[in-house]
Amino acid sequence: MKLNQLLERIDYKVEQGSDEIEITTLINDSRRVEEGSVFVCISGAVVDGHKFVNEVVEKGAKALIVEQDVAEPEGVTVIRVEDTRYALALTSAAYFGYPAEKLKVIGITGTKGKTTTTYMIKSILEDVGHKVGLIGTIEAIIGDEKIPAANTTPESYTIHQYFARMVDAGCDSVVMEVSSQGLMLHRTAGIPFEIGIFTNLGHDHIGPNEHADFEDYKRCKGMLFKQCKLGIANVDDPYYADVFRDAVCRVETFGFDEKADLRATNTHLVSRPGYLGVAYHVSGLMDFDVEIDVPGTFSVYNSLTAIAVCHEFEVPVENIQKALKVAKVKGRIEMVKVSDEFTLMIDYAHNAMSLESLLTTLKEYKPARLVCLFGCGGNRSKDRRYEMGEVSGRLADLTIITSDNPRNEEPQAIIDDIKTGISRTDGSYVEICDRKEAIRYAIEHGQTGDVIVLAGKGHEDYQEICGVKHHMDERELIAEVLKEWKH
Incomplete structure (x- = not known):
């Protein structure tokens, strides 16, 4: 494909060469560069891709995407952008033919509950005939294939590679965990989320290689709600208003609060030897009883989140009840x-x-x-x-x-x-x-x-x-x- 096709959705400047050249592969790991590659120089926390310019050119790279000044070897196209991580996300989408636009993408962000909720949603939607991919902390699931995860939210190139394979496998939807780190590093930039979900916020992931402070953590969580059509939020969380301050999506809420669009009422614990669960009544946008084979109040929140998504997908109540009863996550209670x-x-x-x-x-x-x-x-x-x-x-x-x-x-x-x-x-x-x-x-x-x-x-x-x-x-x-x- 031509280089300018990869770059069609980003602002860039041609500093050397031509953006009309043909390229073979899009790469951000210098070890994987081959003849005809375009190499994206990522300024990482540990390694700076700009330092590998000469090495990748010797291997046959035909174009470089940079955000810093570099020595510009002859015969190589150099493309300057403001942020190479952001550029990697949008060029990856183009490289794989914008697969996210062929899927209903559901993204879940929050300190706790992301993993369990992704599996619950996948279980319920598949029960009514959807074919659902998954990207999360434990693994990525594409059809019958399970790929162990290295990060909660993979690098953008990997995400779009997975999306493309999901489309090929016949998936119509994908549910994915979206970490604040993934948002901060633009791994999900440009993805048209159908639904974005906020579970909760706790003081976590603050440190030298993560978020500078809690305000930055909140701000990054909020980024998801600038790129989704519908935001589904835990209205009981004390930071809900902060996270949604700059949201541009339609918003629905869940929780115990009377203001919630989907409310849990009459909650009670269910216990017998070898079994712990919780039961409650859903009111508001829907009206039915639920029992889950997972204990605790947080299980109510996780299941309410899944129910809110199912409401958007118009899943019948009896299917929701049945699927919630059997939804299990390996290693989570x-x-x-x-x-x-x-x-x-x-x-x-x-x-x-x-x-x-x-x-x-x-x-x-x-x-x-x-x-x-x-x-x-x-x-x-x-x-x-x-x-x-x-x-x-x-x-x-x-x-x-x-x-x-x-x-x-x-x-x-x-x-x-x-x-x-x-x-x-x-x-x-x-x-x-x-x-x-x-x-x-x-x-x-x-x-x-x-x-x-x-x-x-x-x-x-x-x-x-x-x-x-x-x-x-x-x-x-x-x-x-x-x-x-x-x-």
Whole structure:
């Protein structure tokens, strides 16, 4: 294709050469440049693509897209733009033939709830005959193919590549998690979102390589609502008005507040051995009863979000009810049946904020005992260990401290840091370094009415030790323990 076809939706200046040239591939990784490529120089947090100009030209690049002054090698077209990340997003869309325009794109942003809600929406829409792609924290799903994720929101080139493959696979819709980082770095620039969703906002992702401060975090979340037709928002969130301050879309709201367009009323917890859930009545734009096999108030919010999307897609009530009952997300309050006496679940809670939210939710069900098994990752902040230890010591009746991803640290040293946090509370604990043995202890010592949560690994199916990822899936460990126990 011609270079100017790639550039048709952005402002640019030809600093050298011609924009009429034919190009072969669009690349932003210098290692993948080939004869005829156009190379987009991205100024990254770690690596600056402008430093690889000579290298990519030697490999055969025919055009460069830059935002800084560079030495301009002969025989190469140089295109100057204001922001190369933004340019990458719009040129990627053009390169793949604007696939987003052939899909109904649903984007979900917020601190918590994005992953669960994407799967809920996918489940319900597919139940009524839509073919739905997914891009999220755990994986991208294209037809029957599942691609493990590196980032919550991939680089823009990858997003449009996925969109194109979804179109080829017969998808009519896609639901995707949209991180504030992804918005800030223009990974989703130019995507015509049919629906944008705001779940909630917490103090997270503030730091040197993330957001400068909370105001910037809020501003970036709000960017989604400048590029969607409909914004669906949690009206109960204290930052809702801030996030939607500059929105240009039509807005519908959900929540418990009487102002919400979709309201949850008569909410009550549902509990029996091996099962925790929540039921409520939907009123406002729709009117029906719902029960979900996932505990907690946040499950009400997640399901209300999915219901709001289904309302736009005109999904019949009975289909919504049926799909919500079976919608499951691997590693997000995932119930695993092990006993008729107590409840066991797997959850990804791997920092103090998510662990506190999870344990507080589970305590609402008034278990005989709340047992929390977790470890912490190596080569990460020690504060996380102290904080998680303190949270579990304060909220759980028994903490089982074990190993997570020790990476290049001694597992026992990590456990000792967690114990420092627990020591600030009156919480009881045992320490069992081997994760399978820790799970065995939890199951064999389970008592009637207990709720046991295995926290931290969630959907992960590996354990990283000394730079090597070893296969380890908690579901398999549980199955092995049960098999050995019965023998």
